[in-house]
Amino acid sequence: MDDTQRLFVKVTRESLPQVKDKYPFLYLEHGRLEIDDSSIKWIDATNNVVPLPVATINALLLGPGTTVTHDAVRTAAAANCAICWVGADSLLFYSAGFLPTADTRNLKKQIELSADPKKSIEVARRMFARRFPDVDLTGKTLQELMGMEGNRVRVLYQAKAEQYQVGWKGRSFTPGKFEVSDLTNQILTATNAALYGILCSATHSLGYSPHIGFIHCGSPLPFIYDMADLYKAELCIDLAFHLTRELAGRYDKHKVAAAFRKRVIEMDLLAKYGEDIAAMLGVARADRRR
Numbered sequence: 576m577d578d579t580q581r582l583f584v585k586v587t588r589e590s591l592p593q594v595k596d597k598y599p600f601l602y603l604e605h606g607r608l609e610i611d612d613s614s615i616k617w618i619d620a621t622n623n624v625v626p627l628p629v630a631t632i633n634a635l636l637l638g639p640g641t642t643v644t645h646d647a648v649r650t651a652a653a654a655n656c657a658i659c660w661v662g663a664d665s666l667l668f669y670s671a672g673f674l675p676t677a678d679t680r681n682l683k684k685q686i687e688l689s690a691d692p693k694k695s696i697e698v699a700r701r702m703f704a705r706r707f708p709d710v711d712l713t714g715k716t717l718q719e720l721m722g723m724e725g726n727r728v729r730v731l732y733q734a735k736a737e738q739y740q741v742g743w744k745g746r747s748f749t750p751g752k753f754e755v756s757d758l759t760n761q762i763l764t765a766t767n768a769a770l771y772g773i774l775c776s777a778t779h780s781l782g783y784s785p786h787i788g789f790i791h792c793g794s795p796l797p798f799i800y801d802m803a804d805l806y807k808a809e810l811c812i813d814l815a816f817h818l819t820r821e822l823a824g825r826y827d828k829h830k831v832a833a834a835f836r837k838r839v840i841e842m843d844l845l846a847k848y849g850e851d852i853a854a855m856l857g858v859a860r861a862d863r864r865r
Contacts, residue, residue: 600780601627602665604638608647615647629656634671634780636661648672659776664836667768668775681782684858685798689787698789701855705805717790724804731808735816743816761826762815766835767803770810773839774799777848805851810838 606619608627617625620640629635629650634657637643643658651658652674659671688694700712703720706727712720736743741759748764749755756764775796778785788797790804818834839845852858 600634600636600659600776601632602636602638602661603641604663605640607641608635608637608643608651610644610646610650613650615650629654632656633782634659634776636665636776636780638665639663657779659779661776662772664832665776666772666832666835668772671776671779678782681858682784682787684856685783685787688856689789695789698855698857699801701857702790702801702805706808721790728812731812735813739816739820741816741819758822758824758826759815759819762818762831763811765828765831766811766814767807769832769835770803770806771796771799773844774802774848777845778802778852781849781852783852802848802852802855806842806844809842810835810844814838 603617606617609616609618611626615627615629617627619625627635635651636659638661648658652672655674655677657672657674657677660669661667662669688698696717699717699720700715703715703724704710704712706724710723715723732743732746735741736759742757743759744757746763747756747760753761753764775785778799783798785796785799788794788801791797791800794800814834818831822830
């Protein structure tokens with residue numbers, strides 16, 4: 576695939592970030608992590624060797640075709656660098672290794688806000704305020720806010736269906752039966768999953784927990800679902816109806832993935848996400864560094 580259509584670019588000596596503070600994360604695929612003189616090196620599929628300054632990286636995202644030695648994991652952990660296992664371009668999130676010595680300031684702040692009912696609803700209102708900028712949400716309960724959001728999304732679906740002249744019977748998804756949904760719902764399901772994968776990786780790398788939410792509950796990744804709703808209108812919903820018109824009734828995972836990556840890059844989501852978490856949680860800039 577052309578690197579201009581990739582969410583992450585190939586790691587080389589020249590493309591490594593030059594930063595004074597911790598870099599949020601580095602994505603790697605088709606290669607192996609090994610130890611060389613007590614430091615980690617990345618050897619890609621063409622045998623190019625890139626020393627990785629793991630002490631300046633919050634997390635390594637290991638994509639398809641990667642292997643890692645025990646010593647490399649040990650060295651990364653000693654440098655307080657987390658390791659996550661993800662799909663191509665981090666569009667799917669599989670698992671993450673947790674560090675016994677990781678800085679927990681962001682996680683602690685997230686837990687404190689979630690555990691306090693008054694502070695938790697304040698965070699929820701800030702999240703909803705992004706979708707209702709002209710509405711006074713003071714005093715609104717979580718149930719009222721969720722009802723407003725449900726109506727907003729239903730209206731948005733219908734508006735996009737009319738804009739792109741696409742038939743729409745409502746959102747539907749049957750777990751394990753992706754193919755039984757109509758084309759628009761298939762694209763929505765795929766792009767939603769991709770968005771969750773990206774945000775899950777980024778959330779771990781920034782020192783927050785995907786499992787501590789403020790709006791969603793009773794689901795595996797409530798905080799990811801909370802934050803994803805800030806971006807779905809542009810990255811998933813509009814794209815789904817736009818592609819339904821273009822694909823003419825036949826789902827094409829490569830075209831869907833390419834179109835989604837393009838929008839993520841245009842939005843600069845990876846840079847925007849950390850700022851948005853801070854704004855939603857009311858976290859000062861100094862508190863966001865791990």
